Amino acid sequence: MLIAKVIGTTVSTIKDEKLTGRKLMILRQTDEKGEPTGKPFVAIDTVNAGVGELVLTAAGSSARQTTITKDCPVDTVIMAVIDSLEVDGQLTFVKS
Amino acid sequence: MLIAKVIGTTVSTIKDEKLTGRKLMILRQTDEKGEPTGKPFVAIDTVNAGVGELVLTAAGSSARQTTITKDCPVDTVIMAVIDSLEVDGQLTFVKS
Amino acid sequence: MLIAKVIGTTVSTIKDEKLTGRKLMILRQTDEKGEPTGKPFVAIDTVNAGVGELVLTAAGSSARQTTITKDCPVDTVIMAVIDSLEVDGQLTFVKS
Amino acid sequence: MLIAKVIGTTVSTIKDEKLTGRKLMILRQTDEKGEPTGKPFVAIDTVNAGVGELVLTAAGSSARQTTITKDCPVDTVIMAVIDSLEVDGQLTFVKS
Amino acid sequence: MLIAKVIGTTVSTIKDEKLTGRKLMILRQTDEKGEPTGKPFVAIDTVNAGVGELVLTAAGSSARQTTITKDCPVDTVIMAVIDSLEVDGQLTFVKS
Numbered sequence: 001m002l003i004a005k006v007i008g009t010t011v012s013t014i015k016d017e018k019l020t021g022r023k024l025m026i027l028r029q030t031d032e033k034g035e036p037t038g039k040p041f042v043a044i045d046t047v048n049a050g051v052g053e054l055v056l057t058a059a060g061s062s063a064r065q066t067t068i069t070k071d072c073p074v075d076t077v078i079m080a081v082i083d084s085l086e087v088d089g090q091l092t093f094v095k096s
Numbered sequence: 097m098l099i100a101k102v103i104g105t106t107v108s109t110i111k112d113e114k115l116t117g118r119k120l121m122i123l124r125q126t127d128e129k130g131e132p133t134g135k136p137f138v139a140i141d142t143v144n145a146g147v148g149e150l151v152l153t154a155a156g157s158s159a160r161q162t163t164i165t166k167d168c169p170v171d172t173v174i175m176a177v178i179d180s181l182e183v184d185g186q187l188t189f190v191k192s
Numbered sequence: 193m194l195i196a197k198v199i200g201t202t203v204s205t206i207k208d209e210k211l212t213g214r215k216l217m218i219l220r221q222t223d224e225k226g227e228p229t230g231k232p233f234v235a236i237d238t239v240n241a242g243v244g245e246l247v248l249t250a251a252g253s254s255a256r257q258t259t260i261t262k263d264c265p266v267d268t269v270i271m272a273v274i275d276s277l278e279v280d281g282q283l284t285f286v287k288s
Numbered sequence: 289m290l291i292a293k294v295i296g297t298t299v300s301t302i303k304d305e306k307l308t309g310r311k312l313m314i315l316r317q318t319d320e321k322g323e324p325t326g327k328p329f330v331a332i333d334t335v336n337a338g339v340g341e342l343v344l345t346a347a348g349s350s351a352r353q354t355t356i357t358k359d360c361p362v363d364t365v366i367m368a369v370i371d372s373l374e375v376d377g378q379l380t381f382v383k384s
Numbered sequence: 385m386l387i388a389k390v391i392g393t394t395v396s397t398i399k400d401e402k403l404t405g406r407k408l409m410i411l412r413q414t415d416e417k418g419e420p421t422g423k424p425f426v427a428i429d430t431v432n433a434g435v436g437e438l439v440l441t442a443a444g445s446s447a448r449q450t451t452i453t454k455d456c457p458v459d460t461v462i463m464a465v466i467d468s469l470e471v472d473g474q475l476t477f478v479k480s
Contacts, residue, residue: 001312001330001364003298008128008183010099012152014143015176016162024097024152024176026128026183032296032314032328040128042097042152046361047302051184056300056312056330061157061253061349061445062363066304069361073142073165073175075158076097079361080303080312087296087314088339104224104279106195108248110239111272112258120193120248120272122224122279136224138193138248147280157253157349157445169238169261169271171254172193200416200471202387204440206431207464208450216385216440216464218416218471232416234385234440243472253349253445265430265453265463267446268385289408289426289460291394320392320410320424334457335398344396344408344426349445350459354400357457367457368399368408375392375410376435 001056002029003082005036006049018072025049025078027057032085034093043076044069054093056080097152098125099178101132102145114168121145121174123153128181130189139172140165150189152176193248194221195274197228198241210264217241217270219249224277226285235268236261246285248272289344290317291370293324294337306360313337313366315345320373322381331364332357342381344368385440386413387466389420390433402456409433409462411441416469418477427460428453438477440464 008026012019023045029038034054046068049055055078063069063077085093104122108115119141125134130150142164145151151174159165159173181189200218204211215237221230226246238260241247247270255261255269277285296314300307311333317326322342334356337343343366351357351365373381392410396403407429413422418438430452433439439462447453447461469477 001362003314003328003330008181008188010152010176010181011179012176013179015152016142018161019176026099026181029327037327039125039133040099042099046304056298056303058361058363059156060347060363062352062361064158064161065306065352065359065361071161073154073158073161073173074097075154075156077361080298080300080307083299083301085296085298085314092296104277104284106248106272106277107275108272109275111248112238114257115272122195122277135221135229136195138195155252160254160257167257169250169254169257169269170193171250171252200469200476202440202464202469203467204464205467207440208430210449211464218387218469231413231421232387234387251444256446256449263449265442265446265449265461266385267442267444289458291410291424291426317423325423334400344394344399346457346459348443348459350448350457353402353448353455353457365457368394368396368403371395371397373392373394373410380392 001058004055004057005030006051006053006055016073032087032092043078044074045078047078047081049078049081054082097154100151100153101126102147102149102151112169128183128188139174140170141174143174143177145174145177150178193250196247196249197222198243198245198247208265224279224284235270236266237270239270239273241270241273246274289346292343292345293318294339294341294343304361320375320380331366332362333366335366335369337366337369342370385442388439388441389414390435390437390439400457416471416476427462428458429462431462431465433462433465438466
């Protein structure tokens with residue numbers, strides 16, 4: 001899984017019918033302090049994550065293992081909101 | 097999923113029989129403003145996307161979760177046309 | 193899928209029994225003009241592609257969706273020979 | 289699989305219900321000497337790995353092939369703790 | 385699939401029970417001449433490959449399509465030992 005920051009949202013009218021009502025968020029991968037380091041990508045939200053929050057994402061067929069994404073043509077899912085990250089005994093991120 | 101721009105099309109006569117009648121588009125990944133940043137790749141179109149449009153693509157086994165791509169030897173699908181992208185409260189892309 | 197150029201072949205005597213009789217080609221990813229840009233990789237050929245030809249490849253579980261690769265331990269398949277590529281209304285590659 | 293070093297832990301209250309009680313560790317890929325070389329990523333621990341240990345990780349659908357991760361929306365699993373690594377006849381890492 | 389060189393071995397006592405008795409080799413991707421170019425990774429050996437040999441590896445769910453790896457939490461398998469590689473009509477590698 002990747003640590004990622006939710007940076008925005010997408011709007012799409014023409015889409016696969018299984019995506020109706022799904023929230024498609026824009027994210028960027030972050031380092032262990034929550035600082036964005038990667039290119040933007042899009043994931044389906046299953047935990048009501050908000051813009052600005054740090055989350056965990058699962059990719060591939062694993063992205064379809066939630067009740068919201070089952071059998072959907074989606075390859076990345078937000079399945080956890082991160083409260084805190086600890087590296088080598090130090091807190092490197094705490095949700096504000 | 098990736099945000100990608102449709103930049104072209106492919107023509108292929110000799111191909112797996114399951115690909116008959118499928119539209120194979122050439123795309124490039126973009127950033128959150130819709131500017132192409134990545135190498136070209138190819139995806140099956142399931143939403144009548146046109147050259148020049150910004151779309152979402154799903155990869156891997158997830159690409160086979162549409163009625164058009166079921167059981168096909170394809171690993172990337174266009175499953176949504178993007179109307180707009182919003183990052184940090186600002187519109188960064190609007191379909192013209 | 194990737195646009196790739198077939199650059200060579202592999203010979204292997206000791207291999208998984210499901211690979212017996214399969215053609216394992218060496219390829220390199222190309223740009224939209226057919227110019228090689230990536231590292232070499234290997235794919236199973238299902239469309240009698242020849243060295244020097246431009247092809248499409250599918251990766252992951254999608255590579256096992258052909259009659260030749262079903263249940264095989266292979267993660268990349270050549271499933272189409274490219275006749276031509278068109279980008280922004282211009283032909284960028286035509287099979288000679 | 290990747291050789292990776294466990295560098296920390298994540299805490300998450302809001303998450304997919306299948307993740308309840310699972311340990312989500314932060315790791316970085318290492319070289320063959322156990323020196324971290326890659327970006328941080330997150331994996332489910334199935335072998336009681338501790339921070340500082342070198343482990344093996346499996347990704348994709350393979351990450352769901354353990355009793356702990358079956359049907360979970362997770363794409364990376366720690367499934368072995370590394371005792372030692374040997375390259376070209378020389379020990380390059382020994383667990384202390 | 386990737387062309388890779390077997391460079392070493394791993395030893396692991398604490399591991400998923402399905403890995404018992406399996407050989408976990410350390411490899412590096414190579415170019416078409418057999419020269420290592422990539423970071424080390426680990427694969428299950430199914431063809432008795434030795435250190436120093438050039439092999440083919442399959443990744444993802446395809447890695448579980450051999451009798452040795454079925455249902456195992458492993459994402460990369462060695463499923464062929466390479467005898468020779470030929471590029472543009474020239475032998476670029478011959479097993480010694």
